[in-house]
Amino acid sequence: MKTSALRSLSLVTSLAVAAGVMLALPQTVAAQSGDFPNRPIKLMVATAPGGSADATARMIADNLSAAWGQPVVVENKVGANGMIATQTLAKSPPDGYTIYMSLSSIVQNLLLQPNPGYRMEELAPVSMVAILPIALAAGTQVPANNLGELIAMARQKPGAVSYGSYGVGSGAHIIGSVLNKKAGVDMTHIAYKGEANSFADLVSGQVTTAWGSVGFYANQLSGGKVKLLAVASPHRLKAFPNVPTLGEAGYPDANLPGFTGLFLPAGTPAAIVNKYSEAVKKAIATPDIQNKMVSFGYEPMTNAPEEFKKQLADEVLKWSTAIRENNIKLQ
Incomplete structure (x- = not known):
């Protein structure tokens, strides 16, 4: 064993x-x-x-x-x-x-x-x-508006699509790795010291997407600089009823x-x-x-x-x- x-x-x-x-x-x-x-x-x-x-x-x-x-x-x-x-x-x-x-x-x-x-x-x-719940956010300049479109982007340009996490070995890193494997793509992992640290790079386009707490990104949505693509959650969130869970999007193993x-x-x-x-x-x-x-x-x-x-x-x-x-x- x-x-x-x-x-x-x-x-x-x-x-x-x-x-x-x-x-x-x-x-x-x-x-x-x-x-x-x-x-x-x-x-x-x-x-x-x-x-x-x-x-x-x-x-x-x-x-x-x-x-x-x-x-x-x-x-x-x-x-x-x-x-x-x-x-x-x-x-x-x-x-x-x-x-x-x-x-x-x-x-x-x-x-x-x-x-x-x-x-x-x-x-x-x-x-x-x-x-x-952990949310996957993208900058508004990213053409993908849902997880399926993001995966399609990653397949077209291997390694060009990236995801930020709040540290190596963090829940965000693990979820992103599971998603990579289950979707058969190669999104590049970029580790930050926290979700707030990745935000400036997300808005500027230095990183394509980033994982972080729903509460953090909920506070950023009003600025119109980010959008939510999916959440790792047992069910859809009342505050974001149009954002699917990773399980609903076809990746239940990443729904952590x-x-x-x-x-x-x-x-x-x-x-x-x-x-x-x-x-x-x-x-x-x-x-x-x-x-x-x-x-x-x-x-x-x-x-x-x-x-x-x-x-x-x-x-x-x-x-x-x-x-x-x-x-x-x-x-």
């Missing part, structure tokens, strides 16, 4: 083991968490202040603070594509006072990094927070949206994990938070800890297949 396949199987097994550990926690330990929380909580997010993920974390933190009567302080633990924050969480006491809102890089790092510094069994999944979710350290009493899960579900159901998240291009979604564990196992399989079949490497 190939190393990458073994690695993926190991991650899925780790998720199952983590689930078993949580179920096996003694009820006496869980009972001791009845007074939780009785001091301030730290909620880590691996993105810089002012972005959509940071804003979402702060809304959740404010809601939990109001509900529980204790400060929930957001800490921007930026660096290494989320690995620093995840490593910090894995080493934190399993008492519920340190929690992490991660992006889907928490899975991708395990599949791509030779030493990510954490293992899945060191984490206790709490709940999904949202699905993060990101996600954001909450994690605690493994060994956290089940009562605390469940308390967080229920509180986050209530927070995200509030109209104000729902509307704000939708404006960011997020698709709000919560689930129970066991459901989140199963979803993470599915994410591992999907992303590992895409990485393996397209020989994605960080260098």
Whole structure:
């Protein structure tokens, strides 16, 4: 069996083991968490202040603070594509006072990094927070108005059509590689340090297309300089009903949206994990938070800890297949 396949199987097994550990926690330990929380909580997010993920974390933190009567302080633990924050969480006491809102890089790092510094069994999944659809945008000077026309361009001029991503090994890079292979084309990958960094080149025509969050491009559409060709999403977005998903466009294997979710350290009493899960579900159901998240291009979604564990196992399989079949490497 190939190393990458073994690695993926190991991650899925780790998720199952983590689930078993949580179920096996003694009820006496869980009972001791009845007074939780009785001091301030730290909620880590691996993105810089002012972005959509940071804003979402702060809304959740404010809601939990109001509900529980204790400060929930957001800490921007930026660096290494989320690995620093995840490593910090894995080493934190399993008492519920340190929690992490991660992006889907928490899975991708395990599949791509030779030493990510954490293992899945060191984490206790709490709940999904949202699905993060990824959009394929083109400059208005590009003649293609849909994905089919873009693929036709790429077939006519191999290597001349390009796509920007927000980094080597990012979800955008992986989706673009899958699309290349499934469509039988050779669109050139150009890695940027973030979606905002690729925007100037997209508008000027230095790069044909670029992948980025729906929220980012939604804010740019009013300027009339870009257009959306497709989205990686489970379904069409309410804000863009005329933009098809990659699955609808004929490329279901490339239809890989990101996600954001909450994690605690493994060994956290089940009562605390469940308390967080229920509180986050209530927070995200509030109209104000729902509307704000939708404006960011997020698709709000919560689930129970066991459901989140199963979803993470599915994410591992999907992303590992895409990485393996397209020989994605960080260098």
